[in-house]
Amino acid sequence: MDINKLREDIALQFMDEDQAGVKIENDFRSLETYDSLTGMAILTIIQDEYGVEIPVDEYRKLSSVRALFDYIQSKKNE
Amino acid sequence: MNTYISGISYYLPSDTLSNEDINKDFPEWEAEKISNKTGIKNRHIASKNEFASDMAINAANKLFDEYKIKKEGIEFIIYCTQSPDYFLPSTACIIQQRLGLPTSIGAFDFNLGCSGYVYGLSLAKGLISSGMVGNVLLLMANTYSKYIHPLDKSNKTIFGDAASATYITSTEGFWNLGEFVWGTDGSGAGNLIVKNNGIRYRNEEGVDIYDEENKFVKNDDYLYMNGGEIFNFTSKAVPKLISNVLLKNNLTPDKIDIYVLHQANKYMLEFIRRKMKVEKEKFIYNLEKTGNTVSNTIPIAIKDTCFDAKYEKIILAGFGVGYSWGGCLLTKV
Numbered sequence: 579m580d581i582n583k584l585r586e587d588i589a590l591q592f593m594d595e596d597q598a599g600v601k602i603e604n605d606f607r608s609l610e611t612y613d614s615l616t617g618m619a620i621l622t623i624i625q626d627e628y629g630v631e632i633p634v635d636e637y638r639k640l641s642s643v644r645a646l647f648d649y650i651q652s653k654k655n656e
Numbered sequence: 657m658n659t660y661i662s663g664i665s666y667y668l669p670s671d672t673l674s675n676e677d678i679n680k681d682f683p684e685w686e687a688e689k690i691s692n693k694t695g696i697k698n699r700h701i702a703s704k705n706e707f708a709s710d711m712a713i714n715a716a717n718k719l720f721d722e723y724k725i726k727k728e729g730i731e732f733i734i735y736c737t738q739s740p741d742y743f744l745p746s747t748a749c750i751i752q753q754r755l756g757l758p759t760s761i762g763a764f765d766f767n768l769g770c771s772g773y774v775y776g777l778s779l780a781k782g783l784i785s786s787g788m789v790g791n792v793l794l795l796m797a798n799t800y801s802k803y804i805h806p807l808d809k810s811n812k813t814i815f816g817d818a819a820s821a822t823y824i825t826s827t828e829g830f831w832n833l834g835e836f837v838w839g840t841d842g843s844g845a846g847n848l849i850v851k852n853n854g855i856r857y858r859n860e861e862g863v864d865i866y867d868e869e870n871k872f873v874k875n876d877d878y879l880y881m882n883g884g885e886i887f888n889f890t891s892k893a894v895p896k897l898i899s900n901v902l903l904k905n906n907l908t909p910d911k912i913d914i915y916v917l918h919q920a921n922k923y924m925l926e927f928i929r930r931k932m933k934v935e936k937e938k939f940i941y942n943l944e945k946t947g948n949t950v951s952n953t954i955p956i957a958i959k960d961t962c963f964d965a966k967y968e969k970i971i972l973a974g975f976g977v978g979y980s981w982g983g984c985l986l987t988k989v
Contacts, residue, residue: 590930591927593693611689611692611693613693615693615883615923617884618883618884618887618888619887619891622891626891626931
């Protein structure tokens with residue numbers, strides 16, 4: 579699994595002006611256009627592309643691409 | 657026997673609700689942000705004394721004028737609404753009388769939301785291709801605005817009111833109706849619902865429910881939409897629906913000129929488009945002036961974008977409340 583690919587997949591769920599602002603380590607929720615729809619899109623894309631379903635309560639605690647990456651990895655290793 | 661779409665007209669109420677108007681009541685939602693995310697700048701809203709049936713009649717009269725259709729030749733009315741005038745009678749009966757159509761016609765209502773247009777086309781095709789009638793007047797009208805709670809900024813932002821009229825015949829038209837695919841999953845019924853005031857909860861009285869941050873969540877007397885669940889359903893069901901429509905019509909994606917999906921909101925349409933790996937130019941976005949007008953978004957989008965274009969093959973897909981979904985192919989005549 580490639581963390582840069584995950585970053586790109588997450589960034590694509592943002593409006594154009596915010597896509598470059600999605601970094602591996604920063605808090606993507608602090609970006610201007612993030613809202614609950616963006617959150618749903620991120621959860622759906624992770625389920626589709628990585629086969630991991632993240633419960634909404636768990637997702638709320640994960641605020642960076644790195645944190646999502648680590649979560650997906652840990653679930654895949656279970 | 658072929659079945660054709662031989663005309664489409666639509667009617668929008670004159671009152672409007674712009675993003676600026678929404679921003680006045682909800683300062684935290686900036687007009688530009690709303691339009692970037694949803695693709696919507698304006699919605700039309702039925703006035704206090706204007707009802708879906710009135711709007712459907714206006715749309716039908718526009719259709720008769722625009723396409724020089726003789727009222728006495730109409731053989732059947734199918735009316736799709738989730739804003740019926742009464743529990744009974746069927747609003748289609750009232751519309752027959754108010755439009756001055758012959759008493760020899762058939763008329764009935766059916767209750768579907770965003771999938772309604774595709775279902776209506778399929779019913780019309782059934783009646784016509786079996787030889788039972790020569791034409792059908794398919795009407796759609798909704799006034800969701802009357803179901804929306806004053807504090808519900810999400811639904812206020814998304815939905816607009818509208819009516820449309822489509823003339824479907826066996827003789828000639830703009831597009832031939834191809835094969836249909838349908839889908840239903842009632843397990844999602846509670847995710848998009850007006851719960852009270854039907855027979856089951858007729859005597860319940862809704863109360864405003866707020867979350868821990870004191871934001872309005874719902875009141876069962878009004879329209880409730882669980883956006884997250886609807887997103888989830890849509891992102892799974894719609895790409896599958898469209899590939900099944902292609903299969904049923906023996907087509908591959910490269911043969912399709914344009915996809916006209918139910919105009920739910922721009923963000924969701926973009927998500928579906930990316931998932932299906934379809935080019936941007938092949939997707940219709942037609943939300944700016946009217947918002948999500950439920951079963952009317954597809955006929956409005958066809959009217960606004962397809963009549964003057966050279967699209968040979970069009971895929972239609974409607975999906976939403978129920979859950980209910982349906983898709984079909986249109987081929988230019």
